[in-house]
Amino acid sequence: MMEARDVKNTEQARQIVEERGLKHVKVGVFDIDGVMRGKYMSREKFFSALDNGFGFCDVVLGWDVKDQLYDNAKYTGWHTGYPDASVRILPDSCRELPLEDNTLFFLAEFSNQAEDICPRSVLRRVIKKAKDMGLEIFSGFEYEFFVFNETAQSVREKKYQNLQPLTPGEFGYSVIRNTVESDTYNDILNLSEEMDFNIEGLHEETGPGVLEAALTYSDALSSADKASLFKTFTKIALQKKGKIATFMARWSEDYPGQSGHIHVSVKDSNGGALFYDKNEKNNMSEMMAHFIAGQQKLMPEFLAMIAPTINSYRRLIPGYWAPTEASVGIDNRTCAIRIIPGNEKSQRLEYRIAAADANPYIILAAVIASGLWGVENKLAIDSMVKGNAYDQHFPDHLKLLSNLWDATQKLKSSDVARDYFGSAFVDHYVASREWEDREFRKHISQWELNRYFEII
CATH class of the missing domain: 3.30.590.10 (Glutamine synthetase/guanido kinase, catalytic domain)
Incomplete structure (x- = not known):
């Protein structure tokens, strides 16, 4: 059976989820303050997101550590209606989640326009x-x-x-x-x-x-x-x-x-x-x-x-x-x-x-x-x-x-x-x-x- 840290691409990410018979995985992304925001994602949604990314409400880039909304941000706010931001899953971030039974974790990062302000993307550049x-x-x-x-x-x-x-x-x-x-x-x-x-x-x-x-x-x-x-x-x-x-x-x-x-x-x-x-x-x-x-x-x-x-x-x-x-x-x-x-x-x-x-x-x-x-x-x-x-x-x-x-x-x-x-x-x-x-x-x-x- 494949080990989590051996996953390097989308094909292997699918393979490990299928091998383990998982119905859900956990996905997380880090905000401006370095706080992880994430969710459980169904197997079907996860497989789709591996190819196409997924939408994550861009409010996570538009609020503080107490979930209070910025009133001065150009990127997002009431003036934009808080639409979804594009997010891509990072297959090679796959990890065991020993704090939960039979669960895998994947990191993600913002893409498209949100990539300009995504902390991980800034470091990558x-x-x-x-x-x-x-x-x-x-x-x-x-x-x-x-x-x-x-x-x-x-x-x-x-x-x-x-x-x-x-x-x-x-x-x-x-x-x-x-x-x-x-x-x-x-x-x-x-x-x-x-x-x-x-x-x-x-x-x-x-x-x-x-x-x-x-x-x-x-x-x-x-x-x-x-x-x-x-x-x-x-x-x-x-x-x-x-x-x-x-x-x-x-x-x-x-x-x-x-x-x-x-x-x-x-x-x-x-x-x-x-x-x-x-x-x-x-x-x-x-x-x-x-x-x-x-x-x-x-x-x-x-x-x-x-x-x-x-x-x-x-x-x-x-x-x-x-x-x-x-x-x-x-x-x-x-x-x-x-x-x-x-x-x-x-x-x-x-x-x-x-x-x-x-x-x-x-x-x-x-x-x-x-x-x-x-x-x-x-x-x-x-x-x-x-x-x-x-x-x-x-x-x-x-x-x-x-x-x-x-x-x-x-x-x-x-x-x-x-x-x-x-x-x-x-x-x-x-x-x-x-x-x-x-x-x-x-x-x-x-x-x-x-x-x-x-x-x-």
């Missing part, structure tokens, strides 16, 4: 640009996430306060914690193998109930697929066990934020390591220096794609393991970009500004595009940090904006962003971030009430 330059991009995501002995109901009843973490206290890399909670760890590890988003390392981080998972590196598009699937199905697996995880950039003022660091390397079409040069200091090739220089210079410009939520900016403060400037250093974890010297196989960079809340497709598109821009323009790294980056002074052009609105306006005016991602995507993404900021401004926080209600 950037990867094609790299290939046209003779470059093959490889990446791997790392995620920190907090786990609680709570349910989707209980966190709401508690108003997200006084939650019980999976484990108490600060105990980073604890063998005691991960052995006591081995059932939870093994559930995640087994799921990652069965669904092919393999984890090469999983450990207790410093903080109550916080874990860190390092996903195995792969080609860039597969890497983003795996990161997106990891976030989605890890949440599902934990909820089915009466637990809940958050991938917010920072969920509590008492603890540092949650990273989503990205490791990147580049090879030529023959598999040669283009970031490695044994004759250069730190084995850093000229191309690697150009690539990093582009990332450094465009980081403030692309920040809204890297830090996409209001909460993202709660993490970007000094002393909390997150950078506040577009800093670069050799094996320096206080920097936004950490150069990791190694051999031909291990020479790479770590993009440390990335947080757990970013859409993997969109942030990886930003990471790669900025690097390619640096290579095309043969840029030089602005400065190299030694010691604590938080204690050092940086020129204004390397400072990161402190809120989503300002970051979004910078992206809006970016000619480089429009060149690499297309104006249709930039305009739609900017509209979605402007909406997010306006929704936040309507909110009256507990902090404001505590501070002003009686006294002011």
Whole structure:
């Protein structure tokens, strides 16, 4: 019988469904915020969709994480009547769905007009640009996430306060914690193998109930697929066990934020390591220096794609393991970009500004595009940090904006962003971030009430 990950084309997708006698399959697509939206699809409908695609209400590209409709998007809205968008199924994404009995899962992506703003398609276009330059991009995501002995109901009843973490206290890399909670760890590890988003390392981080998972590196598009699937199905697996995880950039003022660091390397079409040069200091090739220089210079410009939520900016403060400037250093974890010297196989960079809340497709598109821009323009790294980056002074052009609105306006005016991602995507993404900021401004926080209600 055919294995799910052996499926490569539409014929084999039909074959595996027929072999297993499935009446339904599950299909999912990721929206602007990196949230999976999907449905069960009958066998007959699925077979038809393999050849012809299918229609999916384009509202999933026109609402936020709370299903509130954007009022400022050109692509879709009340003015268009929310028609169906064309979607194509990706046969080679076929996966076992061990959380359900005898079910297969397939990824899909938007096509035709919707392809211009589809996050996965944006990344795919950037990867094609790299290939046209003779470059093959490889990446791997790392995620920190907090786990609680709570349910989707209980966190709401508690108003997200006084939650019980999976484990108490600060105990980073604890063998005691991960052995006591081995059932939870093994559930995640087994799921990652069965669904092919393999984890090469999983450990207790410093903080109550916080874990860190390092996903195995792969080609860039597969890497983003795996990161997106990891976030989605890890949440599902934990909820089915009466637990809940958050991938917010920072969920509590008492603890540092949650990273989503990205490791990147580049090879030529023959598999040669283009970031490695044994004759250069730190084995850093000229191309690697150009690539990093582009990332450094465009980081403030692309920040809204890297830090996409209001909460993202709660993490970007000094002393909390997150950078506040577009800093670069050799094996320096206080920097936004950490150069990791190694051999031909291990020479790479770590993009440390990335947080757990970013859409993997969109942030990886930003990471790669900025690097390619640096290579095309043969840029030089602005400065190299030694010691604590938080204690050092940086020129204004390397400072990161402190809120989503300002970051979004910078992206809006970016000619480089429009060149690499297309104006249709930039305009739609900017509209979605402007909406997010306006929704936040309507909110009256507990902090404001505590501070002003009686006294002011």
